[in-house]
Amino acid sequence: MERHLLLTMGGDGGRAWNLNFAGGFFRNKTEMRLTLFYVVQEAYCDRPGGCELSENDMRTARVQLDKAREHAIKLGFVPDNVECKAVPRQFGVVRDIVAEGHRGLYDAVVSGRRYRGFLEQLYGSSVSRGLLWEDIAFPLWICHEPDPGLSNVLLCVDGSDENLRMADHVGFMLAEETHSVTLCHFRDPAIDGFLAIEGARAALVANGVDASRVEVLSLEAHDRAASILRIADEGGYAVVAVGRRHGLPDNLMRRMFGGTVSERLHTKVDRFSLWVSK
The missing domain is CATH 3.40.50.620 (HUPs)
Known part of the structure; x- marks a missing residue:
């Protein structure tokens, strides 16, 4: 394709x-x-x-x-x-x-x-x-300047429409590749984590990514941007993919994958590449 x-x-x-x-x-x-x-x-x-x-x-x-x-x-x-x-x-x-x-x-x-x-x-x-x-x-x-030692994609999952569009995009771009995708979900009482993860997984598989290439990471995090950066660095991911949410109150946007989090990831693109979908 x-x-x-x-x-x-x-x-x-x-x-x-x-x-x-x-x-x-x-x-x-x-x-x-x-x-x-x-x-x-x-x-x-x-x-x-x-x-x-x-x-x-x-x-x-x-x-x-x-x-x-x-x-x-x-x-x-x-x-x-x-x-x-x-x-x-x-x-x-x-x-x-x-x-x-x-x-x-x-x-x-x-x-x-x-x-x-x-x-x-x-x-x-x-x-x-x-x-x-x-x-x-x-x-x-x-x-950023590509590092040949990095591979795979860390896809941050929050269940939003923007996030599902990013999952669809990642699936489309990787369908004929070999990279794995880790679905990273930060637990939040306001979000149904199971539905968020399964929705993203379904979007990947529907685009041709084999289910064996999809992994899940669910964890608590007070500072989500810092956690994403740490996970990306420790896991050697070539790409961090996020959906940037709009139409939310400013304080909630700052706590989720838009606003300050996206900007902080943007300023810290020193190894991985950042993919953003709106």
Whole structure:
């Protein structure tokens, strides 16, 4: 089954951490499509939404995208499945990435910490943090420099619709892979843990993940973000996946998998990659 990722590119070409993560994490690349996406900040704009790229701008973008495409092919991606796309900045880097993510119906938008750092140096803001807080309809991946010693997915389970969407996404992305998935549930009297766990398990299995690849971890935790970080580190997980809940009172959001918890995980992406679904 074809999977299509939008990878945000900066000024680092083939060294981009998001590209290296995708290349190392996925073994079955024959039906994996990549769109390498570069927003050119220096585009000439004479009005909002009316931006154009000069030949020099295009040349710079092409150099970076060509490097990234060449590296993607070295990583094992099929040449015909790697597309390069450079666009002028129209409404800001974050909003332009969001617009492309929605327009292209990608299975996920993948941002790397190296890309984030490059843009922060230029614009003084975090693109990955900006994407995290945008109203998006696609899963967002935030990648650190990949560690070949890490594998498998830690899927945090809370029974919310957002969490079930993430479970469905993880199942779809891993159906043809070998990684295992650990369902991590923090016990809470307000949540039916059995239903939360079984709902996530059913979503994984329905997408083709064999039940033998699914494990369960249920525990108490006062500080959930700290517990997730500890479990991820001790278990050597390559991915931590969460559903970011909306429409809840602020204090409850802070205690669950949204708000402060998502942000704390975001700032601590120093080994694993963070997958977030809304």
